[in-house]
Amino acid sequence: MQDKLNLMIPGPTPVPENVLSSMSKHPIGHRSSDFQEIVQKTTEQLKWLHQTTADVLTITGSGTAAMEAGIINTLSKGDRVICGNNGKFGERWVKVAKAYGLDVKTVEADWGQPLDPNQFKRILEEDTSETIKAVILTHSETSTGVINDLKTINNEVKSNSKAITIADCVTSLGASNIPMDEWGIDVIASGSQKGYMIPPGLSFVAMSKRAWEFNNQSNLPKFYLDLKQYLKTVNKNSNPFTPAINLYFALEASLKMMQKEGLSNIFTRHSRHQKAIQEGVKAMGLNLFTKEGFGSPAITAVQPKNIDAENIRKAIKNDFDILLAGGQDHLKGKIFRIGHLGFVNDRDIVSVISALESTLDKMGKLEVPIGEGIAKTISVLNNE
Numbered sequence: 275m276q277d278k279l280n281l282m283i284p285g286p287t288p289v290p291e292n293v294l295s296s297m298s299k300h301p302i303g304h305r306s307s308d309f310q311e312i313v314q315k316t317t318e319q320l321k322w323l324h325q326t327t328a329d330v331l332t333i334t335g336s337g338t339a340a341m342e343a344g345i346i347n348t349l350s351k352g353d354r355v356i357c358g359n360n361g362k363f364g365e366r367w368v369k370v371a372k373a374y375g376l377d378v379k380t381v382e383a384d385w386g387q388p389l390d391p392n393q394f395k396r397i398l399e400e401d402t403s404e405t406i407k408a409v410i411l412t413h414s415e416t417s418t419g420v421i422n423d424l425k426t427i428n429n430e431v432k433s434n435s436k437a438i439t440i441a442d443c444v445t446s447l448g449a450s451n452i453p454m455d456e457w458g459i460d461v462i463a464s465g466s467q468k469g470y471m472i473p474p475g476l477s478f479v480a481m482s483k484r485a486w487e488f489n490n491q492s493n494l495p496k497f498y499l500d501l502k503q504y505l506k507t508v509n510k511n512s513n514p515f516t517p518a519i520n521l522y523f524a525l526e527a528s529l530k531m532m533q534k535e536g537l538s539n540i541f542t543r544h545s546r547h548q549k550a551i552q553e554g555v556k557a558m559g560l561n562l563f564t565k566e567g568f569g570s571p572a573i574t575a576v577q578p579k580n581i582d583a584e585n586i587r588k589a590i591k592n593d594f595d596i597l598l599a600g601g602q603d604h605l606k607g608k609i610f611r612i613g614h615l616g617f618v619n620d621r622d623i624v625s626v627i628s629a630l631e632s633t634l635d636k637m638g639k640l641e642v643p644i645g646e647g648i649a650k651t652i653s654v655l656n657n658e
């Protein structure tokens with residue numbers, strides 16, 4: 275049905291009505307005092323979201339721009355780095371690092387498995403002359419639904435080296451607790467179309483004091499993504515270039531909504547929904563793809579037995595107007611992924627699990643009496 279599609283993919287995520295309407299007006303001048311007020315306000319809101327006193331810089335560009343900015347503003351040609359790689363976005367880190375001539379060592383895990391903090395520890399301990407400059411990883415690995423243990427890995431980095439930690443928190447920020455200052459994360463990259471509940475087009479980089487010290491030595495080429503320019507201008511409540519002004523309207527509106535809900539309520543909502551989906555899926559006789567205990571609060575990957583996952587996904591889109599994500603690369607047809615990030619409520623969870631159960635039944639592939647999956651989901655929602 276027209277205009278009825280519910281996005282349950284891990285980005286872009288649904289946008290609240292008041293955020294949408296905040297954008298539907300003429301842009302204002304980006305050097306005007308009205309716009310400066312918005313920059314000032316959103317910068318404060320972003321610090322709140324990142325739980326940091328560091329400046330959070332806003333770039334007009336997708337999440338990958340923030341990832342790239344994190345690397346080129348802290349590191350230098352030939353620097354040795356460790357990249358965590360257990361999925362599509364871990365691979366992206368490796369590609370960005372190599373594109374800039376960094377000397378990359380990877381810590382890998384099979385897709386669906388989390389990165390092992392001990393492997394980072396071992397490599398850092400062996401590096402007695404402390405030549406490794408950065409540990410770079412994805413917090414919530416969207417391609418597999420795995421959440422990596424960023425806190426523990428960063429603790430290993432801090433206790434065994436002088437390296438900085440650069441984290442892709444694109445699908446974890448605004449879904450799970452990431453106290454940047456308390457944990458001591460040096461660079462956090464994120465993007466607007468995920469937990470922020472606004473359309474794609476803005477990305478964000480937060481840099482610790484130590485990351486700014488690295489910036490003084492960094493010799494990688496940069497111009498549009500030169501964060502020194504962003505820092506200089508953000509202090510004057512401005513931007514080095516013409517930003518996506520209407521997306522700033524949206525950002526202000528969405529962060530206001532998030533502040534009203536409160537960080538701990540946001541995190542509880544996401545973990546409650548995650549559990550309701552996981553339990554419903556298991557009760558239907560389907561497997562979770564991700565290792566138990568390492569599921570992302572933003573996305574759940576499901577591995578059906580003996581059914582092409584793409585057929586389930588297509589049927590749910592056709593019959594229920596719910597868009598799920600498929601598997602990437604070798605996981606195409608093997609898994610589908612349910613996004614539950616951002617502007618998501620209990621209704622979305624109940625409808626996606628019911629739609630899945632109904633679809634399996636229609637396909638003749640439901641291995642349990644109809645209703646067991648949704649019953650479990652409802653029981654989690656009513657009791658958590």
Ligand SMILES: *Cc1c(COP(=O)(O)O)cnc(C)c1O
Pocket residue numbers: 284285336337338339363412414415416442444445465
């Ligand atoms: C969406 C996403 C990104 C950013 O991708 P863009 O398409 O550049 O916005 C980066 N990392 C993860 C884990 C993501 O889910």
